[in-house]
Amino acid sequence: MEPLDRPVWASLTSVHAELALGDALARCYRPDINRFASARDDGAEALAALARLVRPAEPVFVLQVPEICIPPGLAAAKTARGVQMVAAGDITPEAGPETVLLLDDGDAEEMLALATLTEPGPFLRHTHRMGRFVGVRIDGRLAAMAGERFRFPGYTEVSGVCTHPDFRGRGLARRLSRQVAAGIAARGDTAFLHAWKSNTAAIRLYESLGFRLRCEVNVAVLRRDAGVD
Template sequence: MGEHVEPLDRPVWASLTSLHAALAQGDALAKRYLPEINRFASARDDSDEALAALAALVQPADPVFVLQVPEIRIPPGLVASKTAKGVQMVAAALINAETGPDEVIPLGDADAQEMLALATLTEPGPFLRRTHRMGRFVGIRIGGRLAAMAGERFSFPGCTEVSGVCTHPDFRGRGLARRLSRHVAAGIAEHGDMAFLHAWRTNAAAIRLYESLGFRLRCEVNVAVLERQARP
C-alpha cells in the first residue's frame, strides 16, 4: 500500500484521482493530465513501482511537471531539467470579492487562444490550449483586449487552487491581478471549498499580495521538470 499523506501534500495526485479523473491518463500507481490539458503528473507515492509507472507516462520531448511537498525522487530513465522550491498557501479566512471599474467576465472555449497567448507571454505556470478546462476562469477586458485573467487549477474534495493569475504588461499597476485573485478565491469559498495556491519561493511580491488577501503559508513545495533521458 502507498503511504498516507494529506491531499495538499500531493495536490496533483489528489486532483487526478478525484475531481479531475476525467482529465487524467495513467493507472493506480501514477497519473498525468491529458497532454492538451496540462503537463503535471504524479506518482501515488515514492515506491519503486509507482516511480516506474510515472516514468512510463513521460514521452520523448514531452516533459512533465511534478509538484509535491515530499522530496522528489527522480524515476530511473528520467532526468530533471529543472528543480525549484515553491510555497503553498491556504486561505486563512473568508475572502470576499471586490468591485472595480472593469467588469469581471467568465472565460471559456471561445477565449482559449487569447488565454493561451496571455499565459505564454506572462508565464504564470504551465498553461496549454485546454488548461482552462481544469476549472472556472475569469478575466477583465480593456479596450476589447484580454488584460488579465485568473482561474482554478488543481481541485479535489474540499480544496480548489487559485492559479493562472496573470496580467498583460500593458495593463499592470491597476490592481487587476489582486482583484481577479480575490474574485476566484471568493467563488471557491462560495462553493464550500478552501482556496489554496502556489507561488515560487523567490517571488516575494506575489507572496505579499496573497498574504494581503488573507492567505497564509502552509509549507514549502518541491517542483521538478522531468524529461526522458536521452539515449547515448
C-alpha cells in the same frame, strides 16, 4: 499523507479523473490540458509507472511537499522550491471599474496567448477546462485573468493569475485572485495556491488577500533521460 502534500495526485484521482491518463500507480493530465504528473507514492512501482507516462520531448512537472524522487530513466531538467498557501478565512470580491467576465472556450486562444506571454505556469490550449476562469477586458483586449487548477474534495487551487504588461499597475491580479477565491469559498471549498519561493512580491500580495503559508513545496521538470527509449 494530507492531500495537499500531493495536490496533483489528489486532483488526478478525484475531480480531474476524467482529464487524466495513467493508472492506480501514476497519472498525468492529458497533453492538451496540462503538463503535471504524479506518482501515488515514492515506491519503486509507482516511480516506474510515472516514468512510463513521460513521452520523448514532452517533459512533465511534478509538484509535491515530499522530496521528489527521480524515477530511473528520467532526468530533472529543472528543480525549484515553492510555497503552498491556504486561505485562512473567507475572501470577498473587490469592486473595480472594469467588469469581471467569466471566460470559456470562446476565449481560449486569447487566454493561451496571454499565459504564453506572461508565464504564470504551464498553460496549454485546454488548461482553462480545469476549472472556472475569469478575466477583464480593456478596449476589447484580454488584459488579465485568473482561474482554478488543481481540485479535489474540499480544496481548489487559485492559479493562472496573469496581467498583460500593457495593463499592469491597475490592481487587476489582486481583484481577479479575490474573485476566484471568493467563488471557491462560495461552493464550500478552501482556496489554496502555489508561488515560487523567490517571488516575494506575489507572496506579499497573497498574504494581503488572506492566504497564509502552509509549507514549502518541491517542483521538478522531468524529461526522458538521454539515450533512454
